[in-house]
Amino acid sequence: MLPALLLFVLGADGPAVVVVSATAPALATRAAQTPELPVVLVTGALPDAPQPAATPSTEVLVEARRAWVGADFARCLSLLEDDGRVTRALEQEQRHTAARALAWRVACKLGARQGDGARRDAEWLAALQLPLPEDVGVMTPEVEALLTSARRAVDAQPRTGLVVTSPVTNAVVAIDGRPGACTVPCRMALAPGTHVVHLSADGYSPRAQTVTVAAPELSVELPLSPADPSLAAAQWHRRRAAGEAFDAGRAMQLLSVSLRAARLLVVEPSDDAGGVRGALAVDGVVQARGERDDVQALVRDLLVRGKVFEPTVPLWKRWPFWVAIGAAAVASGVTAAVLIANRPVVTRVELNP
């Protein structure tokens, strides 16, 4: 876990703001001691890194294989009959697991003399463009022949269009467990059949939907809901691990969500020796970035530029001051003019015949 120390900034009014120093806790501590601010500074901790997602269990597949070997096809099918097992694997980009589940379903159905069902599953596997698993090598030649013929039949069919849109711009579309197929709005050509569309974007909860594609074209719009703090923390950690700058807009937004902070201030040592970089986000949007030699000066600068508080304007920079000066000057001028015009006159009168 990264050494982390958070700096919460409590405004005199308005919500709190979180400022993070992921690599230099002492820097955040010193930032928290910035004097003469009309806000209260409190430190905190970064969110924990998320646990790796659990991979789908393959125990069912082992059990199904064991049932097929024992010619207990009914049990095999009862273990694999749920289509959700395949779609969940595809949502998690476990194409190999999905392929194994479908291949064993084909094998079990053939064993149970369910030729049509076996054919449908073989065509679905082909429509998903899943690779044939190694398990096929232990199945009967009849199974391999069916899978191969189904693949040929599907490949011979014309492709059908699928258009995926979303209110979230730049959301990433994954099709049938293939990541990064495109970004919305996305148009692709697929084999007719059932497919799994997965949409994801940082700051939002991912969403998957099973669609059945048929001629001439299918359009689906998938809205996304905002990510909860734990998901936002996971997305932030993933971006950080990928080397994204701490003050990048999306990273600041994710950290704001993960910390439930309407205002977030991040300070980190800069590449220059002795320098400090920082950024301020309000409501997840970066309002100011800066770099200074002193962290307290940086904090003050960011809070002012981010309009968390207004700096004290010197008297001579305020317009009423100059209005008053102007008025005083005019009044002085008028007074002087009046006094000059009305200076007392002493006239001496003398005889000068």
Place this chain on the structure above:
Amino acid sequence: MLVLALGSCTVERQVSLTFGSDGEGLDGFMCKDPAGQFLLDRAKDGDGGVRTGALVVDFVRLGGVPGCRTGQLVKWCSTHECKPLRQARGCVPVTLPTVTPMMPREALRASVLSAMRQVQNTGVLDDAPDEFVIVRLVGSLESCEALTAKPEAVELPNFDKAQLLGCAYSCPVLLDRVDQDVYLGFETLTVQCEQGVRICSDGQLQWQP
């Protein structure tokens, strides 16, 4: 500070009273009484000498700005209070010339002007009033002491009409603003002008019988 300094300073000016370069305004000092005697002859004493008189300078408040002609002034003062300012009277002792028989008028004028110049550059008032006034100069055989206001007196002493020697006056003028010398003169078409001198020297500038 500058404003205070500007406000505290005063403008000092000086105004001269003149009868014109050749004494054109001295007609009021060349008047005769109804008996044909020059008023200036009143200064003769019994020993053939000449008594010292006084030139009295008054600043007469008019209560307005009337015209300059004698008739206009007299008419104005018949309905307004035309009164010399008590605190502004100036007086200078002077000895005016007597008149010799058959003396040409221009010679008399020059003689009077010469006598007047005895008091050249004599100050008569340190601070002129800040209002429109006419400046009046009256010649009298009375002394300055007699004609100067006593501290306890409310009014200025009136002139003894029997001891008047002459008179001249200016147009209405605001002395704090005037840019030239102030000309004193006397309008008359005849040398029998004692009546005019009486009106001129009157405390109210009223017609004097």
